[in-house]
Amino acid sequence: MSVKRDSLSVGLAVGAAGAAFGAVAIAGHFTVAQACVLSLVLFSGASQFSLVAVMSSGGSALSAIITGAFLGGRNGLYGVRMAQILKLKGAKRALAAQITIDESTGVSIAQKTLADQRTAFWYTGFGVFFFWNVFTLIGALGAKSIGDTSAWGLDVASPAIFCAVLFPRLKERKLLIAGALAFVWALSITEFVPAGVPIISTVFIAAIVGWN
Amino acid sequence: MSSKWIAVIATSLLCYAIKFLGHTIPESWLARPRVQRITNLIPIVLLSALVAMQAFTTKTKFEVDHRLAGITVAIVALSAKLPFPVVVVGAMAVSAIVYRLKV
Numbered sequence: 001m002s003v004k005r006d007s008l009s010v011g012l013a014v015g016a017a018g019a020a021f022g023a024v025a026i027a028g029h030f031t032v033a034q035a036c037v038l039s040l041v042l043f044s045g046a047s048q049f050s051l052v053a054v055m056s057s058g059g060s061a062l063s064a065i066i067t068g069a070f071l072g073g074r075n076g077l078y079g080v081r082m083a084q085i086l087k088l089k090g091a092k093r094a095l096a097a098q099i100t101i102d103e104s105t106g107v108s109i110a111q112k113t114l115a116d117q118r119t120a121f122w123y124t125g126f127g128v129f130f131f132w133n134v135f136t137l138i139g140a141l142g143a144k145s146i147g148d149t150s151a152w153g154l155d156v157a158s159p160a161i162f163c164a165v166l167f168p169r170l171k172e173r174k175l176l177i178a179g180a181l182a183f184v185w186a187l188s189i190t191e192f193v194p195a196g197v198p199i200i201s202t203v204f205i206a207a208i209v210g211w212n
Numbered sequence: 213m214s215s216k217w218i219a220v221i222a223t224s225l226l227c228y229a230i231k232f233l234g235h236t237i238p239e240s241w242l243a244r245p246r247v248q249r250i251t252n253l254i255p256i257v258l259l260s261a262l263v264a265m266q267a268f269t270t271k272t273k274f275e276v277d278h279r280l281a282g283i284t285v286a287i288v289a290l291s292a293k294l295p296f297p298v299v300v301v302g303a304m305a306v307s308a309i310v311y312r313l314k315v
Binding site (some may be wrong): 013017020030031032036039041042043044046047049050051055057058060061064065066067068069070071072073074075076077078079080082083084086088093094096097098100117121134150151152153154155156157158159160161162163164165167168169170174175178179180181182183184185186187190191194196199200202203205206207209210 | 217218226227234245251254256257259260264268271272273279297300303305306307308311312
């Protein structure tokens with residue numbers, strides 16, 4: 001079954017990035033246990049990286065929670081889409097919700113038949129979940145044995161990953177404008193407001209640019 | 213409980229609630245074009261701001277250092293359509309080299 005094989009290879013490739021998360025979390029002064037709980041329970045890359053980024057730069061727990069939740073918002077949109085395909089109830093639906101992320105949704109909706117769409121969702125979702133968690137632990141333990149994380153480039157791992165996520169989407173003009181405005185806005189106000197605020201406040205830019 | 217644990221647990225629960233809610237609400241709720249445009253833009257602005265903060269500030273102060281080299285490599289690699297691991301590892305390697313040369 002090539003759908004299963006393809007799904008699991010996406011799981012492995014994406015899951016390996018969990019090592020970067022584990023390492024970045026340790027570099028940001030989180031514990032190995034906190035890194036692992038984030039990968040197990042939060043299980044959403046952008047939200048996990050943002051939470052660590054906001055708090056390690058001095059932001060409050062509240063600003064980290066709000067930023068993480070906003071970034072997790074798109075999983076809710078994926079859920080709306082996946083519910084039409086999966087048509088689940090009860091415990092299975094609760095389980096499907098946890099693995100509703102970029103990759104499981106993306107690989108699923110790329111399939112042609114309903115049966116393949118369902119298979120791809122579960123195999124990609126659980127594939128990413130398994131490898132992401134294994135690699136988070138490996139990355140966190142590895143980073144603990146490194147002294148100065150900047151000397152290993154760990155301080156750019158997270159922004160480089162965000163660049164890679166953003167890059168293909170910035171081809172659309174409105175998205176590029178919003179992204180550029182947010183970038184400049186955040187840097188302009190950072191010295192005058194509490195940490196975390198430069199990031200969350202850009203939601204207003206999304207509302208203004210997206211209004212019409 | 214430390215503020216980090218509070219953030220870890222609260223964000224985890226909130227994000228699960230968002231995922232679950234998506235599976236339960238009617239599709240029509242999010243079908244309005246304005247809602248779609250704005251929700252589409254939210255991850256873009258947040259991630260752009262995160263890149264700005266992580267690459268160009270140190271403890272909320274604007275600062276240009278070795279990280280600029282790493283981010284430049286990432287953007288060049290992305291423009292050349294190089295695979296994701298090359299982008300990230302390349303950025304880390306160059307940033308680390310510039311950092312070590314300076315120290």
